[in-house]
Amino acid sequence: MKDKTGPSDLGDMSTEEFRRHGHEIIDWIADYLGEMERFPVLSRNQPGDLKRELPRTPPLDGESMPAILADFRDLIIPGITHWNHPAFFSYFSITGSGPGILGELLCSALNVNAMLWKTSPAATELEEVTLDWLRQMLGLPDSFWGIIYDTASVSTLHALVAARECVAGLSPRQKGLDGKGGRLALYQSEHAHSSVEKAAITVGIGQEAVRKIASDAAFRMDPKALESAIQKDISAGWRPFCVVATVGTTSTTSVDPLPEIAAVCRKYHLWLHVDAAYAGPAAILPEMKWVLEGADQADSIVTNPHKWLFTPIDLSVFYCQRPDVLRRAFSLVPEYLKTNVDDTVTNYMDYGIQLGRRFRALKLWMILRYFGQKGIEARIRRQIGWAQELAEWLDSDPEFERMAPTPFSTLCFRAKPKALAADEKALEQLNGELLERVNDSGEAFLSHTKLNDRFTLRLAIGNIKTERRHLDRAVEILRQALAELKEERGI
Ligand SMILES: Cc1ncc(COP(=O)(O)O)c(C=O)c1O
Structure with missing residues (x-):
């Protein structure tokens, strides 16, 4: 049979082609989920980077899936901030879990x-x-x-x-x-x-x-x-x-x-x-x-x-x-x-x-069945526990200050070196730069808010693949970046 690379006749992608690319894509997803850490969490794209790479006019003739997938890998992926990364601690950390992703796939196939x-x-x-x-x-x-x-x-x-x-x-x-x-x-x-x-x-x-x-x-x-x-x-x-x-x-x-x-x-x-x-x-x-x-x-x-x-x-x-x-x-x-x-x-x-x-219920049903109530409890409990441990660290480290109670898995804090403790403006500047440096590392992504007008860093734990080592590394990066900033300021 001729190896088709485009739509069959006037119909959809052929079954054979779908199977071939489907396997390829599932392999890509499996590798992606398993090796996410090779990507920087926060995309390093600058505004316009992707748009510059894409044609301004739509394709007149169909293109081959290998060409489309190559562009997905080479052009789209660099512009992705990896929300599914275990060191994504920004906003609220989320998860596209295995059973959830498979549920989404079935949902689009049924297309009900x-x-x-x-x-x-x-x-x-x-x-x-x-x-x-x-x-x-x-x-x-x-x-x-x-x-x-x-x-x-x-x-x-x-x-x-x-x-x-x-x-x-x-x-x-x-x-x-x-x-x-x-x-x-x-x-x-x-x-x-x-x-x-x-x-x-x-x-x-x-x-x-x-x-x-x-x-x-x-x-x-x-x-x-x-x-x-x-x-x-x-x-x-x-x-x-x-x-x-x-x-x-x-x-x-x-x-x-x-x-x-x-x-x-x-x-x-x-x-x-x-x-x-x-x-x-x-x-x-x-x-x-x-x-x-x-x-x-x-x-x-x-x-x-x-x-x-x-x-x-x-x-x-x-x-x-x-x-x-x-x-x-x-x-x-x-x-x-x-x-x-x-x-x-x-x-x-x-x-x-x-x-x-x-048909969104399908993925939720698959997730509840796959992990079970006990499995979900254990995962959420572990994340809350880690947040409590980090809260203890923040409370014991004189360089940092916790800015709010930590009832769940999200921490609010800021760096507060002694030399700047009385200078709110300088603290805001320092913490803003600290956030940039941590996020530029590509190894962790945190966000910020303002509490009582004070610039506050947020670290939210919620991704199912997060391990204790990702948090330890985030703390290490925070400390290192703070040490550099202090040195540059001569404090
Ligand atoms: C407390 C709360 N409510 C509502 C929302 C909005 O959620 P959604 O993006 O699903 O609209 C958020 C988003 O972070 C939230 O934190």
Whole structure:
């Protein structure tokens, strides 16, 4: 048979060619996952480096897979920051695990659209079952119903739409926000993720209506300040409608006090949405159940398996105790989407903005089965343990200062040499340069934030392939870079 290098006739890639390149790509992926450390974690590309290498016009004739794959290796890979690298400690460290990657592959091969039960019964039912497994693992009551969206940002957007749907006297679905029912006000801590404010912008509530409630010394929302803000708004004619509490804030991973916040929400009849995008999976551990204490009183919760549950991006899980409200807000069924089983099955398109939906449940199901609850617990527990060990090191090293408590696997700290201890500007400059040097090493990638206006380094542990030696090396690089910076400054 002729060795085809392009599409067969007018059809797709031939089965033989697919098999050959498929094997080649799986081999490449296996090598990549096994030898990731030969790549710098952070891409060294400069702006425009890739664009300069690519043709400005599209290919007129098909090209061979070997040519395409050669460009993938030679042009694309240098511009990749390796999020799957065991020394990726930036933002929140994530994992595309083996079973997750294979799940993604099968998902694209099936290419089903999980919009209706009928359009792929197994896709809907696997989503229902897998999310119920995860709910049990998290220790949430069975009154929580789950759905998969792409990201936490979109999950929170859905929470806000559902919360808005519940405001008495408003008909946002029919009339939009015509201003007649009073202006809605939303509450979050000053440390909530920007996705909450973005959701407020998107649903038409507006940034002016977002109240950023003060937090305590451990960066947790102050429930008393929350209640005062609500009372003040009510007196001024605003209509409080929703509170977003965070379990694992983005900068410090602080945990807002859910039981107290839930009590305020009950008192004022507000929708409580819990953003547990990062830290939710910690609640799988028996000793960490406390993090979701009070979440049983929330109306909705988001957690992201694509953050700390070894799931390739994207997969965000939204649990809701009032799916009827979500359905009321979103269901709109034209004739061509009606089926003869609509009364007896879940049609996930009724619970969100999207019609078309990827079969994301497949990869999560494969991950939960492959590692099992105990395997997941052990991995998360080890990562939390390492973070506690690093916290102890930071507390004992006079050159460094820990900037926030470490309830999970993320550390906030800064270098604070004695000679600069009283000079905030110099400390900011020094820590900025320290971060650059560590990241330029290619052996570790950290990020930063600002806490109480102080430049703070963040080291987040979460990749399944991270070993203790990667952390030891990161500490060594940090110390070495700090020693160099001190020497250059003559301090
Ligand atoms: C607490 C929290 N919420 C929400 C998000 C947004 O997540 P996503 O990228 O899935 O929208 C993040 C991202 O880091 C986060 O830390």
